[in-house]
Amino acid sequence: MNISEFLISPIAGSVIGYFTNWLAIKMLFRPHEEKRIFGMKVPFTPGLIPKEKNRIAKKVGETVGKHLLSEEALVKALVDEKVLESLRSITANAFYSLRNNEESLDTILTEILGDHKNSTIDSIENTLSQFIFSKISDQQVLDEITSLIMHPIKSILTRKVEDIPVENIIQSDFLQGDTFRQWIIGEIIELKDRIQNEERTMSEIIPDSWMIYVKEVIRDYFPGLVTLLIDYMNKPFIQQKLKQILLELIQANLGKLALMFVDADKIYDKTLRYIEESAQNEEKREEILKQINSFIDYVVEKPVKEWADKIQLAHHTSEIEDILNKVILYFTKEETLEKLKAMIKEYMSKQDLTVLTLITAIKPNIVQDMHQWIREYLENLIQKNEIFKKINLFISKEIKRSLEVPVSRWVKRIGKSLEEKIQDAVIKYYKLIITSKSSEIAALLDIPHIVEERIMDFETDYTEQIILSVVDRELKAITWLGGLLGFIIGFFPVLF
Structure with a gap:
């Protein structure tokens, strides 16, 4: 091969x-x-x-x-x-870009969302409103809000009476205001109803120390009180009322015939002069003060309802308003108002009492009542649809205001430390x-x-x-x- x-x-x-x-x-x-x-x-x-x-x-x-x-x-x-x-670097770059961006949030959202911007913002507003409304409707949250409101009120109530700026509170505008007027009328009506059904004596209601204070005040301010009394008695409508009462007493005790020999004007004038002279004469003043103290002791030992029956209290709100208007008219005069302030201020400077002590002497459960009033008021607000509308309106305004702020301002407020915390988060x-x-x-x-x-x-x-x-x-x-x-x-x- x-x-x-x-x-x-x-x-x-x-x-x-x-x-x-x-x-x-x-x-x-x-x-x-x-x-x-x-x-x-x-x-x-x-x-x-x-x-x-x-x-x-x-x-x-x-x-x-x-x-x-x-x-x-x-x-x-x-x-x-x-x-x-890389993620940290991206976040840092995003902050840097936003820190130098002068566009508003509204402009950026318009670029991102386009035609859906308004509907998205409306949705956010409604969601936030519903969230806030649901939270404040919660019973526990209501209790917390009530306690939050009561905290500064309690701070005021625990202040000493001498620290109260009477000169700032007692103003003619305040006394003539509808809010004060309606509050006083309501308190008077409530007090009248309680008095007419009160079985206790005044000594059981009012502390003994208060009665001592009242007597001391009358003694210390007797001349001034007499002056106020005479000024008040010189008012035409008061003169007319007192003279009418005087004539009714004479007629009730001596008959109508006696009225022919009585000059009400002279009797009234003599009464005023006697009161003035008594205020100047120490012996007469002491006698009057003794009689006043005896009268006070007599008054406080009688059941309250008996005095209510003897005194013709106003039966209608219109009558109370009429009396209150006359009282306010008298005390809102500059001279009278200044005297009243000075008397109250001097009296309070001598007392080692708190506002709460004074109020609880009249209304023992005032703190609990105030807590209940605030709570009920908040509940009534929540039950009304208006509160949701107000919340929604508030959020709408705040969102609109926020959208107009440049992005750079929002980011600059964050600060470097918070920026790093956000990156870490x-x-x-x-x-x-x-x-x-x-x-x-x-x-x-x-x-x-x-x-x-x-x-x-x-x-x-x-x-x-x-x-x-x-x-x-x-x-x-x-x-x-x-x-x-x-x-x-x-x-x-x-x-x-």
Whole structure:
């Protein structure tokens, strides 16, 4: 056997091995579509990969999702230090941009939301209004608000009476105001009803110390009180009323005939002169004071309701208003008002009492009553639809005002330290969300489905290029390996 005959079989095996491997690799991708001749399908068309593209895409997706981009791999990648530093850098850049942005929030929201801006703002306003309204409607919150209102009131009530700025409180405008007038009328009516049904004596109601104070005040201010009394008795309508009472007393005791010999004006004038002289004469003054004290002692030992029966109290609100108007008219005169202030101020400076002590002597449960009044008032406000409207209007105004402020002003108010805390909070909650919600995130991303759809979207040519770009060298090695194996196998016929 010569050398040519010796090489023919190996060379032929090499060519066959190389060609068959090359053809097999080509048939993985080609032809891309099914081929037919005379209506009959050509075997091995289309290529293996185009033919099994759906199955391969699904399998690759499952493999990538399970082994390459698994839930653990995603979490590890998303909370990597480089990612966290990038997030911090992004947040810092965002603050820097906002700090130098002179646009208003309204402008930015218009750019972001467009036509939906107004409806979004309305929704926020209603949500905030509903939230606040629901909170203040809560019974516990109502108690807290009531206590909050009562706190400064209690602080005022625990002040000493001598610290009360009487000169600022007792003003003619205040005394003539409708609020004060209606309050006084209400208190008078309530007091009148209580007096007419009160079984206790005044000594049981009023502390002994108070009665001592009253007597001391009458003694200390007797000349001044007499002056006030005379001034009051000199008022025309008072003179007329007292003279009428005097004539009625004379008629009741002496008969109508006696009225012919009585001059009411002279008697009234003599009475005034006697009172004036008594105020100047120490002996007479002491006698009058003694009689006044005896009268006070007599009065306080009688049941209150008996005095109410003897005194013709006003039966109608109009009568009370008429009397009150006359009293206010008298005390709102500048001279009288200044005397009243001076007397009250001097009296209070001598007392070691608090406002609460004075009030509770008249109304023992005043603090509890005030708490209840405030609570009921708040409940009534909440039951009305007006309170929700006012809350909504307030929030609307505040949001509108806030939207007009430039973004830079809002951000500059934050400060560097708070900015860093916000960055730390962003990273903290980012990591918390990623780690605690990893299953939901992986399910939401659905990596297998994404990979499968992506592969299905590729053209066959592009798929072939991708695969060849990865394993081109290996496929060529397989082709040449086929030629080498064919060459080696071609020696066997020669050897045998």
